Amino acid sequence: MLASMNIALVATHGCRGLGSTSLSLLRTLARTRASPSAASCCDYFAPRRSFSSISSAFPCKSSITDVTVTKTATDSAENGYPQYHRLLPCPSFSKLPRVEHMVVLEAGPVMEYICKSLDLPPLYVADLIHFGAVYYALVCPQPPKTATPEQIRLFKKFTEPSFLKGRKSIKGKTVREAQKTFRITHVDEFVEVGTYLRVHVHPKRFPRCYDIDWKSRIIAVTESYVVLDKPAGTSVGGTTDNIEESCATFATRALGLTSPLWTTHQIDNCTEGCVILARTKEYCSIFHRKIREKRVMKHYLALSAAPVPMGIITHYMRPINIAPRLVSKDCIDGWILCQLEVLECREVSWPDVDIEAKYCFEDGGWPSKKKAYECKINLLTGRTHQIRAQLADCGAPLVGDSMYMPAVVAEMGSPGLNPFGKCKKEYTSEEDKETAVAEWIALHGKEPAVAIGLQAYEISWDSREHIYNAGTPWWRQEQL
Incomplete structure (x- = not known):
């Protein structure tokens, strides 16, 4: 032994x-x-x-x-x-x-x-x-x-x-x-x-990988890269403990490629839409440089539970790499700038119960499920959970977002629970504020199982010389 x-x-x-x-x-x-x-x-x-x-x-x-x-x-x-x-x-x-x-x-x-x-x-x-x-x-x-x-x-x-x-x-x-x-x-x-x-010993699993027709999710194939319409409920390039059940792996196999695809950028597991996978290590580096130089533009469709104001929305995100991401409209020393631009916001129907069941929605406690709001968003800075956290702070969490919606509902019922929100309280000591932050974090739920109302519907770069669009978002497909 x-x-x-x-x-x-x-x-x-x-x-x-x-x-x-x-x-x-x-x-x-x-x-x-x-x-x-x-x-x-x-x-x-x-x-x-x-x-x-x-x-x-x-x-x-x-x-x-x-x-x-x-x-x-x-x-x-x-x-x-x-x-x-x-x-x-x-x-x-x-x-x-x-x-x-x-x-x-x-x-x-x-x-x-x-x-x-x-x-x-x-x-x-x-x-x-x-x-x-x-x-x-x-x-x-x-x-x-x-x-x-x-x-x-x-x-x-x-x-x-x-x-x-x-x-x-x-x-x-x-x-x-x-x-x-x-x-x-x-x-x-x-x-x-x-x-x-x-x-x-127990890797995180992605069963949805085995339910997808991956060939149908391929938007474009070039000598340098592949454009994938990523399904919700999947990981782009894998996790710390599972690189097998990933978009990169399954797209490689669907195309019958002899060399594996490389991840150039990430979107959340619960988000669907356009993802660029490099065919070579060299192009992976090239695309990374384009992102760093802000030559890549990403537009999203967001399905929110409440209307969102038009124009540029600015927040600052706490620089701690743990979910949920906390944001504040006040500039706080050391916090990271987050900006997005709402280009359009229109009223649509809330997904019906069958769609909610199909995408494993958990009830976040939202009081009314008759109307939702589809927003076109230009992502100006690309932070993890940025759209989810910013819209939640605006009182408009994404439909299906079981992490951020419960906290928004709690704040609606008792304004001031959010120590960084518009109704934030004054704290007599730093210890009291730390306690309030911990309690606010505890009001958030767990990560969604499959999908939320978020699609990376368009990606472009080099002054829109290259433009690619995703298919119909999941919340509209059932209406076709």
């Missing part, structure tokens, strides 16, 4: 990032088992996120089905975890996140080590590697303040200069460079003693 430095982390509220999210420490560095309910909070080994689709479209060099099955999954649950078989077929929902952190104590093939350390079947681990859910670093990152003495002892042991000096793999690298994480891409990849491993 292999010993390992082994920590299991489960993110709260379904969030899968490890950065500043509150996480639960479920395992010790030695291979001891703990009940999933026994938890102490910590932030641990923040991953460096990479959504490049360079390896997302193709399996490892040796086929996953060629893996020799030497052991089987145990029936649940001595350890509190479910039985594991394969990642496919895709389930209709994602399991609660389970992230394991280990330091390798016995050199060998990575799949074999993970199987023995985590008691997982080889085919399941091979699937995880194929999905991009396994990472390594040559040197273990710094453990959290909540780490046990044994955890600290093992960390110090494997980061001692005398130990590191004997590892040829890190020769010429600083410790910081050696702590950088990379994806494991092959089941037979060799890991040496002291290597850090991070295994996302």
